[in-house]
Amino acid sequence: DSGVTQTPKHLITATGQRVTLRCSPRSGDLSVYWYQQSLDQGLQFLIQYYNGEERAKGNILERFSAQQFPDLHSELNLSSLELGDSALYFCASSVDGRETQYFGPGTRLLVL
Amino acid sequence: AQTVTQSQPEMSVQEAETVTLSCTYDTSENNYYLFWYKQPPSRQMILVIRQEAYKQQNATENRFSVNFQKAAKSFSLKISDSQLGDTAMYFCAFILLFGNEKLTFGTGTRLTIIP
Numbered sequence: 001d002s003g004v005t006q007t008p009k010h011l012i013t014a015t016g017q018r019v020t021l022r023c024s025p026r027s028g029d030l031s032v033y034w035y036q037q038s039l040d041q042g043l044q045f046l047i048q049y050y051n052g053e054e055r056a057k058g059n060i061l062e063r064f065s066a067q068q069f070p071d072l073h074s075e076l077n078l079s080s081l082e083l084g085d086s087a088l089y090f091c092a093s094s095v096d097g098r099e100t101q102y103f104g105p106g107t108r109l110l111v112l
Numbered sequence: 113a114q115t116v117t118q119s120q121p122e123m124s125v126q127e128a129e130t131v132t133l134s135c136t137y138d139t140s141e142n143n144y145y146l147f148w149y150k151q152p153p154s155r156q157m158i159l160v161i162r163q164e165a166y167k168q169q170n171a172t173e174n175r176f177s178v179n180f181q182k183a184a185k186s187f188s189l190k191i192s193d194s195q196l197g198d199t200a201m202y203f204c205a206f207i208l209l210f211g212n213e214k215l216t217f218g219t220g221t222r223l224t225i226i227p
Binding site for chain 1: 121145146149150154155156157158159162203207209210212214215217219220
């Protein structure tokens with residue numbers, strides 16, 4: 001158990017819908033990262049937050065957005081979902097941006 | 113941009129044997145960390161080992177050790193006395209210390225331990 005929690009574990013939804021994935025980092029970690037793992041794209045970095053502020057952006061679609069709240073939990077919002085958004089979404093956390101990232105168990109999203 | 117290459121898509125080895133997984137990376141920077149993560153069938157991403165680029169000594173964690181060759185930009189993982197629980201996808205990953213703080217992953221090596 002890494003100490004990073006993610007909810008829900010599984011999500012099944014339809015195209016065009018909107019979902020929210022939630023992540024709670026390890027106690028003491030200020031940095032939260034979101035990654036997408038799909039069969040054809042591998043593991044891709046989406047976005048990073050540090051202490052409530054966006055710090056880095058990767059291959060995140062405009063339909064996707066995220067935020068980190070004052071209690072340091074983070075939410076990833078995916079809207080206008082497409083079949084190709086089906087993937088495993090991981091949250092990871094670290095003490096700061098330069099230390100080891102520990103991963104949550106992931107949220108498996110299936111868009112039908 | 114940094115890239116990480118794992119040239120062995122699949123490997124298999126008998127239980128109790130030793131296996132080495134290869135990883136090469138490309139960067140013009142000097143300050144970075146390298147990692148091996150393991151992803152078993154449960155899909156959880158589990159940290160196996162970390163290597164700081166400024167350290168010459170190779171990292172070890174119990175049965176897991178690395179061979180870090182900075183000049184050659186090579187970072188292989190050796191698993192000794194392999195166990196059935198080592199069956200998993202193994203990902204090599206890279207992060208810059210000063211810059212975009214994202215992990216860049218290789219495409220993974222699927223390792224199967226045969227009883």
